[in-house]
Amino acid sequence: MKTRILGCSGGIGGRHLRTTSLLVDHDILIDAGTGVGDLAIAELAQIDHVFLTHSHLDHIACLPFIVDTVGEMRNKPLTVHATAATLEILRAHIFNWAIWPDFSVIPNAANPFLAFSEIEVGQPVDLGGRTIIALPADHTVPAIAIQLDSGNASLVFSGDTGPCPALWQVVNQIRNLKYLIIECAFSNRERGLAVASKHLCPSLLMDELAHLERSCEVFITHLKPGQIELTMQELEDCVGEFRPRMLQNNQLFDL
Secondary structure (H helix, E strand, O other): OEEEEEEOEOOOOOOOOOEOEEEEOOOEEEOOOHHHHHOOHHHHHOOOEEEOOOOOHHHHOOHHHHHHHHHHHOOOOEEEEEOHHHHHHHHHHOOOOOOOOOOOOOOOOOOOOEEEEEOOOOOEEEEOOEEEEEEEOOOOOOOEEEEEEOOOOEEEEOOOOOOOHHHHHHHOOOOOEEEEEEEOOOOHHHHHHHHHHOOOOHHHHHHHHOOOOOOOEEEEEOEOOOOHHHHHHHHHHHOHHHOOEEOOOOOEEEO
């Protein structure tokens, strides 16, 4: 179970800033931000499942383009897995014919290019021995974190979240936890904005990591362009014992 980082930035600008998306093996996406745009058409056509943490644009931007680009090349629908609340937002505000065609009825309702599958926190989805589990998160829209479990090891991706005690209660029960990818969208000078938007900054992240009882490698995602160096320096200063590292495009995680 190999996970490749397609995008991990909190914004765009320049050749290396891509918003959030993780490719698991060749056929599963976790979120569908602008990083997906770097995949070749043949790679896009192999994606069978997309798990969404939430509905914000930086995490779904490429989803409409994927299904439009490769729908006719596939022999089954692309399945989008998300909570009921997120699926309702997609239906109402994206695949609504006003913003983008409703590919759940194209070319027809019996044989669509796109299918929706509702998931709930705590319910595992098994895909060929690979387990994906929605975990709690707390954001300004309904949101989840994601656990990827190969059986040998697990990776937890926080998605977008502010402080969330329920997340740590679950994470601390994951006996095979190997990697934690957690957001830190703002520097400490914008702590007020982090609180208001239910994101994390280094001081808030320090408080969150104090709840972590498992030994694992910690990686930082969703850094805002223009604040990357400052935020990482603040992280080094205040959460040094965890030695968090900045997530990188094309980084590989082997579970």
